[in-house]
Amino acid sequence: MTTITIKNGEKLSRTHFKGWEDLQMELILMQEKIELSSEHIEILKSREKEADNATDMGLSWKKVKSGLNRKNV
Secondary structure (H helix, E strand, C coil): CCCCCCCCCCCCCCCCCCCHHHHHHHHHHHCCCCCCCHHHHHHHHHHHHHHHCCCCCCCCHHHHHHHHHCCCC
16 A cells, blocks of 8 residues: 655545546546536536426436446447
C-alpha cells in the first residue's frame, strides 16, 4: 500500500482507489467545473422538455439496472 499526501490540496471524495487509473479519474473530476456550451445547454433543455411532456411511464429502475449490467461481447 502506498500513502500519498497532497499538501494544501483539494480533499479527495474518497481515500481508496482500485489503481492508478482510478486515482487519475478522481483527480480529473476534481479539476475546474465544466462549463457547458450554449449548444449543449439547448440540447439539455430540449431533452428536459421532452421528458416533462412524456406520456409513457418509461423504464422501471430494475430494467435500467439490468441494462447497465448487461455485458455485450
